[in-house]
Amino acid sequence: MKKLAAITVILLIGSVIILSFKTETAKVDHPSALPKDSVGSVKAFMSVYKVLMSARCMNCHPSGDVPLQGDDNHLHTMNVKRGADGHGMYAVRCSNCHQAENTRGLHMPPGNPKWGLPPADMRMVFQGRTPRELALQLLDPKQNGGRTKAQLIDHMANDALVGWAWHPGDGRTLPPLTRTVFVAQVRAWIAKGAYAPGAKAK
């Protein structure tokens, strides 16, 4: 009888452990494969592209080493520079002005705990990229921060700094799609084959 009880307890503990691992696995965002569809994939990416090229995303993915500001993507005032880690230099570090949350009021510094640009050795430039260039760049782990397609979706869907674009604070315009629609389009782009648009696509 005691043996039976011990086995039951062991089995229960084992199943709890297995279930907890299963839950963790379920959290990882795997792109569910759809039939390859180059037209649908490219169409989905063009929607993604519009979001990535909007001011809220592109301003922190500049072609140079100076972040951008405003809907007109002007260079950040104060001669702010990227720095090696993407968080500024010397007395002009991002977190010196940008707090963990948006500072209330018009023209006040927006904020997020991770506020910054991509680091100097992984610049992830959006500004000036054509749809084709950006799609290929996003898919290339050497240029996207070492992300797999699943991790790319997870980054777009769950990263807090990406999510800031939809909570940008007073007076800032939102990206052209909601985050839910945006993430759905990212998933569709990848699930349908992750095709890059043609060189002439705009």
Add this chain to the structure above:
Amino acid sequence: MFEKCNNLFDYRYQLKKFTPIFILVIIETYLTILSLMITLNVNGQRHDIDADPNMPLLWAIRDIIGLTGTKYGCGAAQCGACTVHLNGEAVRSCVTKVSRAAGQQIVTIEGLSVANDHPLQLAWNELNVPQCGYCQSGQLMSAAVLLRENPNPTDQDIDDAMSGNICRCGTYQRVRAAIHKAAAMQREGAKI
């Protein structure tokens, strides 16, 4: 029991009965007040202040602690007059909440050196950098971070570090010269 009921209006009995409760209430109140206090370590001194956690650090430094060397300029992190060091970083205290600074190491212009002998302060004096002086404590605090991280800055490094500090008097040339001078003094052995 009956005897106790008869003593209900005896103040001595009441005092004896409720004393432990009174003590508990006093301790609870004291602990509550303590938990609401915010601890700021400014220039090596601990200050327990009763302030809204959302209050700008600048207000706490100036109005509560009484260190008025740090100035209010724009209130929007645009000018740099309110720059102080938070764990060694040159933060804008006008937009930094007290809650962010709680328990951290804060240094204001008053704490940059004990005897006003930081190489930057000596160079500032020697070259008569300030005109009206309002922005200068912020300029010095930003320059101190630059010199700590780069003991031999070029003009470009100085521009990169100091462009966020605005001076309406236009003392930029003297600021730059004084940073070069302070860097030289530092190399020659002056303490920082």
